[in-house]
Amino acid sequence: MPQVDPECPAILAAFRRRNIKSLLPSSLAARDPMYRRAGSSFDLKCIREYQPFDDPRAIDWKLLGRTDRAYVKEFYDEANEGIAFLVDASGSMAGAEGYREFISSLGFLLLGLGLSVSVWAYADGLAGPRLSLRNRGAHRRLSEALDGMETGGRTDTARAWRQLRAASPLRRVFVFSDFHEAGFRPPPPGAGRVFLVRFRLPFSRLAQAGTELEVTDPETGSVITLPWDRVEERAWDEAEAMREAGLRSGGPRSSYIRLDPGESRAPAYWEILERLHA
Template identity: 30%
Template structure:
């Protein structure tokens, strides 16, 4: 199995538990970073710094040298550079999936992989889950042993409740007082103005924000034929229609919805990443590392 295979949702979903998958995604990503499109971009772990004349050779990390031809020394201080909050939408709409992974499954894998990557970098990471109201909160910590309770919570997370992204983000912004990086994983199936209002609350409080907007490919293009029964996963309301007759207007509505979110995020310096559940996980990790580099630490 190649490093690329470990980044494929369809392949990864057949392997082990969430802990194994999270580690596989990160290790596969790091192993493949010399390949396009990530050539020249490196993952810098805070336990290393460049070698300087006078440093003791016993603290050189020869494994890193063997991989990268760079001399670095191990650092042992426990100081933390960043506090990150993984905010995961577990509302009922996240249960939808036309592929092996539902939107919630995909969000869990992304959040788990990012938690592992952050802890490898000695950054502090916390977790918040929500539907129409906040569910669980794990405050940020920077020790690798914290990965186990985070992944246990993610693995047991079940979808339920209606989507109220905007109001819940306001509640969470009031709860999170220490400045940090907010990473939101959601389908954002709510009024865009409400969603953007909640995201702006975080920016007003001087948080950095990175949004992973997760949709199923079928939600984006409505690639169906014949008579179809559509069911709202939150209200259970059903309606029958000819898919072909709806497709053009549906796609236009989706385009307008996505553009409103993109434009609103751009206006308020919020990083927005649209992903669907067929995409490899490496793009999300790369977007995080770009954001991490921007904010320093």
């Protein structure tokens, strides 16, 4: 079963301390709309008369014109909306180092912060039912699901993304993959936010410079013989730079996080939490 990274409890504790929103009474974090905090989502909570402590920018000017009275619209805070995990379970992820541990750890952090998490696995489309996790105690189910997740098939992230958008209204989505598909571009996040978490394995980690390799594609099974020479290294670097540029081109509401084997994952957790609560 994938273990939670040992630094995660400390990160969770630290983030809870510094995040004032998490200090609110738990009743306010309930699902009852009466106790949900107002915020910046598009989910309308109520329309009430303008009060002196309200931000004048929140005044609904159309209502003011019709009724000669100032009203403000209040929306539910999107912080308490659920988060979707789109987990690449295609054949290319079979050997990804720390893949399941990272997803499990991130789930541990998000559930610990009171956020609900829905998990979908995908290959050439969404695979299997979603896993809905609503509290810290559900983390064990996430670990078990990740542990039992079988990899195989070809990757079609774009198709899986479309299926997810059709199946779920959740606007905050994490996509975990190696993003090896040629020409892949991050999906438009719409009104929400998308996190592209890439598990990258530089080929130089597999190949010694100047050697020949017989490389099998884990998804198609085709085999090529490759001289790992300067030309191939340069081609890999150039292609990698283009791929990174493409993954970063999703706009301000799209975040790209790359994880290489052996690197510490703690900075990635911090970065994700910071951006999630920004």
